[in-house]
Amino acid sequence: MVPFLGGASGWQASLLAGAAKTFWMPEQRSTFASDVDALFYGVLWICVFFFLLIVAMAAFFIVKYRRTDARPRAEKSSHHNTTLEVVWSVVPLIIVLWIFVVGFRGFMDLRVAPQGAYEIGVTAEKWNWTFTYPNGYEDSNLHVPLGKPVKLIMSSRDVIHSFFVPDFRVKFDIVPGRYSTVWFEATQTGQSPIYCTEYCGTSHSNMLATAIVHEPGEFDSWLAAAANWMEGLSPTEAGEILYTKKGCVQCHSTDGSVGVGPSFRGSFGNTRAFADGSSTVMDENYIRESILNPTAKVVVGFDPVMPTFQGRFDDDELAATIAYIKSLK
Amino acid sequence: MTTADVALGAGPRDAHGSPDGENYLNCSKGLKSWLFTLDHKRIGVMYLVATLSAFLMGGIFALLVRFEHLTPGRTFMDADSYNQAFTLHGAIMVFLFIIPAIPAAFGNFIMPIMLGAKDVAFPRLNLASFYFWVAGAIFLVSSILISAPDTGWTFYTPYSSSTTTSVIPALFGVFILGFSSIFTGLNFIVTIHKLRPKEMGWFKMPLFLWGLYATAVIQVLATPVLAITLLLLTVERAFGVGIFDAALGGDPVLFQHFFWFYSHPAVYIMILPAMGIISELIATYSHKHIFSYHFIAYSSIAIALFGFLVWGHHLFTSGQSSLVSMVFSAITFSVAIPSAVKVFNWLFTLYKGSIELKTPMWYALIFIWVFSIGGLTGVFLGALSLDIHLHDTYFVVAHFHYTMFGGTVMALLGGLHHWWPKMFGRMYNEKLAQFATLLVFVGFNLTFFTQFIMGSLGMPRRYWAYPDEFAIYHVLSTAGSVIMAAGFFLTAGYLLRSLTNGKKAPMNPCGGATLEWEAASPPVHYNFDGDAPKVGDPYDFDRVIYDPDTDSYHHEPLPS
């Protein structure tokens, strides 16, 4: 990565390498990026101009009119000038009006998706993303075809989240109780980070995903293969994938460490004590119930925060998840 | 006896202007004489101590947040503690420090003296407002002991109605603080209307008073909306009544509208009195009439009024209708103009002045620097398509620290150094002060300018962990915060030391033309010994004559 660092890697290396490829604004990977950036740099240079003007004027006056003697000697000068006032009110006003118009037009482009855009469903919940493709397949990353408008229909299962892809210059809040949308057209194959940008609690900063742009033909074959992903996998292997994909990983560890929920490691066959005083042995039925109706039995020492997965697991998936938990001795 | 004393024709005074050495600090003794005081100056000093303590506490949380960011993953805090730390940093800084600091500390101390009055219109209400501040602070801070809130200072629903942390005590604290703010605002409005001396028409008021007046109007009109919003949120949390929570049939975005209907004008509660201070500092240390008094005065009122109409610019990504966003974007740009007008008028006050680069003037110049950057970066955020990208990134964090922290705190420090000799009768060490100013300036820009860069690159705010590529900016930013903290601690050090070791201050060490510089340093209990001197133009520096014997100034008496 950084030749002169030899073995150094990871973030320390990027610290010295100077992190990003660009100074301001990230790489341009959607059709919006060039317009948004044109405005950004336009405003930037206007601001640099005015800032330098202000600083230069202040510096000049300070040097020129600096008090050299203890006794102040201000020269006589008028303390009002209507022409000046009008000039420095009207000139900035015209400039900001121009910025306003360009910003508004860009905004309308961002907000109005073209007819026939490829639609993908997005579900946000603490603290993971689920992307649902037209054939019903769900993935924790966003896969899109190159050069085709894609429209995301987004909803939240709990609090407000916000969908942000810096490389595409799109962002929109996902407010519970309503759908919101975002659209974009990718211009390069490759990967871009997706962030949640509305604060949503403990793992807000881990609510990440990746946008992966495929060549158009490749995208269709990827989707077809992905939809049949369980084929050829053992239930345990499939369960391991579901564990990440369905977001269990956000709250349950597999190494024995306690997170928001209990660890899965070595849990199968153990006796669980519940907040209401009852207890049971962890078996297939208990896992099934925990997934579909998590608040029915709440393990002692934990908050009842696990969301229900009713309607989000089919029988094969349930069986696979149970097999996986069982395998974690 | 100096010429000043002769000129004033008052009875015998010492060199500092007070008869027989008595002043508001030593005229009565004991803790009770402070706790139950109705003297606006003592209340101002208590507010100063209280709000600066809040600044220290908020600053410690800021440093915790910055140090956590030294590495991309966990440095020393877990995610929950980090979330609590940034919430407390924001809530304490906004509600306990920046909103009350300038009006309640300097406004209280200086305003009645500038008016030549004995006190504010309602001294008891004034003391009540201080104790409401204390009560609010106790609730807000005590929430830390239970389990500190982790909602961010914005308390957005439905997160705030579902988190298990102690949101209700914190909300209740902010609710009470709102009353403190309303009391101060009411008091100031009445004081300015009723206690102005006959000769002081509206346009003969020092500009600091215009700033305070515009602020007071916002405090009285906007704060009740915050109070109602917080009350509704409490009702929702405590009784499950659906108001903002979609799960209960409420509307989460409604909360954001209510919240910003207060909190955007609150930004002007922070900046208007700060701008007032800057007008005083620039004119005084240029020893020259302020340029375009009327435009500066009107622009304060314009900012206060426009400030009520722009709250929707915080909701461009929330799903409010595009038409509404367009209107808010347009109005937001129009607020930029009165602010720009002020900056240019300050600059032209320097023109042909006699500029003395003392610490308060340095702070005024730093204010122009940081406030220009803060204001200009607001132009990026007002533009709709850019805001979509920049919203909720570090770009916004940097922008509001440049305006709120850079603007308000730099003005506050300028005012503190300007009025320190008047408030406590002692001079501080000028050399140390200028060195501390340099530290604050360098530290501030290093801390926050780096945040503009990483924000534009996409670094989201309120992130405990972050991608490796942002490490360099976070490390630089943290380094800046350490330099800045060193500057603040040095400032606290030499100011406190001056209280015992400083040279005694003359009546008018800086050449100010407003009335407080014709009062003793520190002022006597009723501000002036007998009737206040007649007031003239607050920026007529021809009347303010330098006296080499005492290295200070005196006012030529006005023709009667």
Ligand SMILES: [Cu+2]
């Ligand atoms: Cu989030």
Ligand SMILES: [Cu+2]
């Ligand atoms: Cu605002």
